Amino acid sequence: MKTMICFTLLLVVLAILPASVGLAAGPPPVPAPNMVTMVDLGATACIPCKMMAPILEELAGEYRGKAAIIFIDVWKNPEEGKRFKVSLIPTQIFFDQSGKEVYRHSGFMDKKSITAQLAKMGVAPPAGGSGK
Numbered sequence: 001m002k003t004m005i006c007f008t009l010l011l012v013v014l015a016i017l018p019a020s021v022g023l024a025a026g027p028p029p030v031p032a033p034n035m036v037t038m039v040d041l042g043a044t045a046c047i048p049c050k051m052m053a054p055i056l057e058e059l060a061g062e063y064r065g066k067a068a069i070i071f072i073d074v075w076k077n078p079e080e081g082k083r084f085k086v087s088l089i090p091t092q093i094f095f096d097q098s099g100k101e102v103y104r105h106s107g108f109m110d111k112k113s114i115t116a117q118l119a120k121m122g123v124a125p126p127a128g129g130s131g132k
Contacts, residue, residue: 027077030084031095032068036123038114042090043075048108049090055111062126067118096121 031037040056042049053071060069074081074089084093087106094103094117103117115125 027072027080028070030070031099034097035068036097036118036121037068037070037095038092039070039072040090040092041072041074041081041084041086043073046089051108052090059114067123094121
């Protein structure tokens with residue numbers, strides 16, 4: 001009986017834990033509501049994607065509150081690759097505030113090019129950003 005109770009509690013914890021730490025949520029909504037959005041569709045195991053990861057992390061911090069910078073792993077979320085018609089990774093898609101796609105790029109994209117595209121879309125570059 002004690003074993004059965006422990007097992008039941010374990011199942012409950014395993015059911016609740018992923019949702020509480022955001023693991024069950026899946027990818028965030030793209031495009032972000034009422035915000036300029038750049039989504040990078042790639043994979044954590046792809047070499048150019050790995051090269052972009054620190055850039056995206058930096059940009060997400062610099063543009064917090066100004067633009068949404070989102071990464072989606074299409075190997076872990078293949079339905080997202082289909083949804084955005086991705087045939088090559090990484091692929092970056094830029095959406096305006098109304099959610100309309102305005103620019104798409106396939107392959108590695110450096111920080112300077114990303115910030116330039118965001119600036120074209122009316123998002124001011126961060127103060128003191130290096131733009132590298």
